[in-house]
Amino acid sequence: MSGHAPQTTFAKISRFSFLVYCAAVFLFLMAPIVAIIPLSLNGGSFLTYPLDGLSLRWYEELFTTARWVTAMRNSLIVALPATAIAMVIGTLAAIGLTVANFRGKAFVSAILISPMVVPLIITAVGVYLFFAPLGLANSFLGLILVHAALGAPFVLVTVSATLAGFDMTLARAASSLGAPSHIVFLRVVLPLILPGLVSGALFAFATSLDEVVVVLFLGGPAQRTLPREIFDGIREHITPAITAVATLLILVATALMVTIEALRRRGEKLSSRAK
Amino acid sequence: MKAPDRHRLRHQTRRQERVRALRALVLVLPMFAFLALSFLVPIGRMLYRSIEDPELASALPQTAQLLKQWDGVDLPPDNVFAALLREMPTAFEKRTLAAVAQRLNHDISGYRSLLLRTARKLNKREPSATPLDAAQAFFDIDPRWRQPRYWAAMRRAAGPVTDFYLLAALDLDRDAAGDIVPVPEHEAVFVDVLLRTIWIGGVVMALCLVTGYPIAYLLATASPRLGNILMILVLLPFWTSLLVRTSAWVVVLQNEGILNGLFLRFGLVDAPVQMIFNRFGVFVAMTHVLLPFMVLPLYSVMKGISPSYMRAASSLGAPPWLAFLRVYLPQSMPGVAAGCLLVFILAVGYYITPALVGGAGDQMVSYFIAFYTSRTVNWGLASALAAVLLLTTVALYFVYGRLSRTGGGVRLG
Structure with missing residues (x-):
């Protein structure tokens, strides 16, 4: 932006204040997240600076008390199967929506995406009232079903995006050479859509790992997940143990972000080369 | 090509298309059936509850x-x-x-x-x-x-x-x-609650716009290297768990929290300032949570605005602010509209953040849906409130879908 016009003092000042403003917004975005990380290493039990010496006691509490260990285990018990289901049904639907036109396709797509759109509280209450008489409340199965429904649209969207840049003649070429359709899928289609599939799966996994509204309604005392424990922790009394969980989850978020960005860049490079 | 041949060919193509459409339906069916069981039918049943009187x-x-x-x-x-x-x-x-x-x-x-x-x-x-x-x-x-x-x-x-x-x-x-x-x-409580929901959604949307627009502009116009680094500062909060960000704000803003600790230490105040469990806390935390949803659509629209327009405007003698106002801003409007709608839609449906950082007077319609479902068992009323919220959300999403087709939608992945 700078450099193509003679810089007046006014322009310099306004450019400078613009940058200061932007820096303040970036600080607002990052500061709270960064600020809680050192608190998890606090030797004392207050959540303020300066730290009362460094220690790993809160991490120790995390990995030794039943409450947090169970919560981590429960989160995985729900997130892993939910992600697996979301991957299968989302990928199949993405292929189905890409390979053919049929009447009402736009409507069907809108319906399949709708779990991303509907406010979580509506999903949670609706499912709770419906599942409770069926014996699916207070069960892992109920949570897995709903989390899979919430995650599947992400897989659908990301796989559809990869398929949009995918040359369907490749699959046709394979089948004209005599490959049965499951071989075409495994050897031609799957490797090409894999980046989209992995991104979608990570979105679905992250959604389940972070979801608490449905868990609040549908989960019983035996299904207390990590977000549920954090929710109660904030409500009752926030301790440094929560900042330790938060730090671990920030690491998870960083890993997810790096992976997704790498996949996205790779996809962009591939599609620009194809052009 | 002879006429009977053409006829046969057309017939064959049509049949092939039909087979392909059928195969597509078979592939879509598992997800559709799954969503029907664990999402669509439960919500439909709940909506019916809002008019049922058995x-x-x-x-x-x-x-x-x-x-x-x-x-x-x-x-x-x-x-x-x-x-x-x-x-x-x-x-x-x-x-x-x-x-x-x-x-x-x-x-x-x-x-x-x-x-x-x-x-x-x-x-x-x-x-x-x-x-x-x-x-x-x-x-x-x-x-x-x-x-x-x-x-x-x-x-x-x-x-x-x-x-x-x-x-x-x-x-x-x-x-x-x-x-x-x-x-x-x-x-009478619910009209107030609905107006409050719209008001909080609107304020959060405005706050996201005034903080998000400049940084989206910076991201879109910076060099690719700097742009990539700054993008991380938007994406990391986006990926960080909602509960982590909410608990971070509690730690920062609470009476015995980081900010009040600093204020007291430097003698800026004599007693802790109440910054949480009130409207201020709701605005701050929700703006933080939803800001990436404003920045990302704005960025994707701004990325497509060629810098040559601005150069042309300034070479014709327009001062930078006028060039921005008359040339850049109108071109970025699809992003503004998409970002605002997305933030507003998400804000009016939020439950967790206001429940954790708001006071009793800051609760939005989703809180009352939860309240009438689990505390005071009045499922008819909870369903009716949910119907109102759902209708609003779907209508706004319809507008959003229209807008993002003309550019400015968030692409995931």
């Missing part, structure tokens, strides 16, 4: 039937009293009367105890002592039975469907004559 009709079928035949003026005819007198003891013993009492209590508070007390007294009565007429039996137990409004409420609950909950969600009710009237002022 309690009275199933517990006291004859009474319900006769109530519907009554014109609603003054007191019901004797056959209604008689039917109720006959059916009430059975319903009381089968415990279905409790649900009716609950339903009627939603309409007139105090109705529950009136109905159950009446049933208990009727049960204790000697069966032989029934020479007096049915209406008199009710009047003897409680004089409130002489008031037409109790009977009008019962008539409204006769089912099978009702607009009672939907009206209640908008602070409306029907009077004894069946006309729609506003509920008494001290009972």
